[in-house]
Amino acid sequence: MYHWQRTVFVIAFLLCGRAFMGRAHAGTADPKKQPAGIDMKKVERGRYLVRIAGCNDCHTPGYLLGEGKVPEHLWLTGDKFGWRGPWGTTYASNLRLFVNAMTEDQWVAAARLLKARPPMPWFGLNSMHEEDLRALHQFIRHLGPAGEAAPAYVPPDQEPKPPYALFPSPPKEERK
Numbered sequence: 620m621y622h623w624q625r626t627v628f629v630i631a632f633l634l635c636g637r638a639f640m641g642r643a644h645a646g647t648a649d650p651k652k653q654p655a656g657i658d659m660k661k662v663e664r665g666r667y668l669v670r671i672a673g674c675n676d677c678h679t680p681g682y683l684l685g686e687g688k689v690p691e692h693l694w695l696t697g698d699k700f701g702w703r704g705p706w707g708t709t710y711a712s713n714l715r716l717f718v719n720a721m722t723e724d725q726w727v728a729a730a731r732l733l734k735a736r737p738p739m740p741w742f743g744l745n746s747m748h749e750e751d752l753r754a755l756h757q758f759i760r761h762l763g764p765a766g767e768a769a770p771a772y773v774p775p776d777q778e779p780k781p782p783y784a785l786f787p788s789p790p791k792e793e794r795k
């Protein structure tokens with residue numbers, strides 16, 4: 620092989636590699652900005668868990684009513700839609716900011732102990748397996764931080780800004 624042929628071969632090889640990597644990340648975070656220590660197998664598992672565990676239903680604007688057709692780069696950015704009930708009014712937090720501010724170990728500890736107001740199903744998150752919690756962290760790190768903080772909690776005696784869903788108090792005799 621002539622020297623120039625080898626050079627052309629090497630350049631073509633490098634270009635193919637770049638094109639392939641670009642496609643693998645298409646539509647998600649920029650591959651050049653991937654944080655260190657990201658394992659794409661765990662990212663894939665995290666993406667699957669976020670989809671089936673329903674986190675997007677509340678934490679991604681428009682996801683529930685849009686039948687899940689929200690581009691991934693907007694996932695888990697929190698919502699301005701309020702959930703009002705006897706507990707006050709809550710807003711699904713921006714998990715892209717919340718989770719990216721923590722190390723993987725901090726997230727595992729926080730998810731295990733989390734208690735939050737309705738309608739957050741925190742008891743489900745508390746019992747998630749450690750490897751699944753780690754996969755969630757990897758996926759959210761892969762997406763990177765984005766968006767703004769969700770509106771602050773409004774206590775029951777204060778009027779929240781619309782839009783919000785209003786939950787009536789369940790009848791006492793049916794609560795056992």
Ligand code: HEC
Pocket residue numbers: 669672673674675676677678702709710711712713714717733734735736737738739740744772
């Ligand atoms: C039915 C709606 C709903 C679903 C489903 C849901 N969340 Fe939440 N989540 C909320 C709301 C609302 C809050 C804010 C609660 C509060 O203010 O106390 C919240 C809070 C949180 C918090 C606390 C964040 C903070 O700022 O303190 C974490 C972490 C969290 N959710 C993770 C998840 C994960 C992970 C999933 C999927 C496994 C999930 N949530 C599913 C509605 C939901």
